[in-house]
Amino acid sequence: MGEVIVVTSGKGGVGKTTTSANIGTGLAALGHKVAMLDTDIGLRNLDVVMGLENRIVYDIVDVVRENCRLKQAMIKDKRFENLYLLPAAQTKDKTAVNEEQMRDLCAKLKDEFDYIIIDCPAGIEHGFKSAIAGAEQAIVVTTPEVSAVRDADRIIGLLEAAGLKSPKLVVNRIRTKMVKTGDMMSVEDMLDILAIDLLGIVPDDDSIVISTNKGEPAVLDDKSKAGQAYRNIAARITGKEVPLMSLEESGGFFEKIRSIFSK
């Protein structure tokens, strides 16, 4: 039986889709059978980030309306045999899929796949509620901004109310230098408010912009620091213990963040 993990944040633009693409690809690179679901109906992006846009024939709405079989809509990744994407519809809106249909869909996918990664739309309305309906685990993505952390806190409350009891945190786009000078919220500051387990820290990295535009997830780029961070996150999801990587050469910060992680 597979594990259904929803990637969510509340606020838009913090990196849900990038995180979903990289975690999905990272898990597939580790040899697991992975399905990625884009539930951002009307604003689909995951297919673009994965570089699979031109292969879409059917989408998630076609599947729930039974216009096609589930297998027909699942797009096989160009890099991994064991990675599939179920794209969102672009011409419909969020009401096209309800919570019941998402639960059924996730239940079907669980029989076939080891991990089902759901890319959740921004917001807390219908689209969010359907996206989390079939999930058993949640990953909350935030950036070191007060507004993003506030929304993450709201989302954690809503996830807990929906029975997703222990969501994990991914802090995206951290800039070590700015944290050091006190100009950016530190991971400690965020954990102090959110009080959930830390799954990983992703540094702000130009290679993410490049890889996102190319449709090649950074997780496959050995030279990218963000890619390394996502590889670590994928490994942690499979239950491996991976220490937080050093975000700078000197190593002082490393000890600091490792001490948080070992709590």
Place this chain on the structure above:
Amino acid sequence: MNQFLAENLDNEKTLLLQKTLRSGQSIHYDGNVVVLGDVNPGAEIVAAGHIVVFGALRGVVHAGASGEAGATVTAFSLAPTQLRIGSLITRPPDGAAISLPEHPEIAKIKDGSVVIERFLPSSEKA
């Protein structure tokens, strides 16, 4: 007058919350509210009586919401976005961040304005 009201409050029913209140969560209660957890920014508590937070209070609280000027707000770490007691509304001063003391603090109305003091159980009884 205040003393009289405070005594009334002591006999009121109390709601015990054993969780952290997160952004967007709101508690309205016709009595005292005790939270075993934090009250995060964006969360709010409105209570007819006292509010006690065994954790960090960072959200909006309103004690004595039905007009009880003797109501108090106590927290391990008292750093609310806005604090209201009875009909008074206060907020932290703009500008520089205030460094918080390590000890619990209590907010109450004294001579018509909200004051924040170190929470001392013995002096409270006196």
